[in-house]
Amino acid sequence: RKHNLMSDICLLLVHIRTLTGAFLLEKIMDEETKQRLRHIRDATKVNNRHKQDAQKTSAERHERAKTQIKAELIDNRTIKYTSHMRWINR
Numbered sequence: 001r002k003h004n005l006m007s008d009i010c011l012l013l014v015h016i017r018t019l020t021g022a023f024l025l026e027k028i029m030d031e032e033t034k035q036r037l038r039h040i041r042d043a044t045k046v047n048n049r050h051k052q053d054a055q056k057t058s059a060e061r062h063e064r065a066k067t068q069i070k071a072e073l074i075d076n077r078t079i080k081y082t083s084h085m086r087w088i089n090r
Helices: 002-028 033-075
Strands: none
Touching: none
């Protein structure tokens, strides 16, 4: 029982030190560092948004190209591509 109490006290002290250290670190962090971290966070958001927009436009461009290819193959009157390429009708 005494051993468990001592280990509980040690864990409590470690927890208190961790909380105190985090509190002191927050106090030490000056306004410049906060501003720098804020800029990094905002830049990361912008980069992620740009990445998502690029992926979306690429997918849209791919779909438009696929539609264009189908239209050109179907409109060709000299060769009946539909009998050779079944994916055109899908």
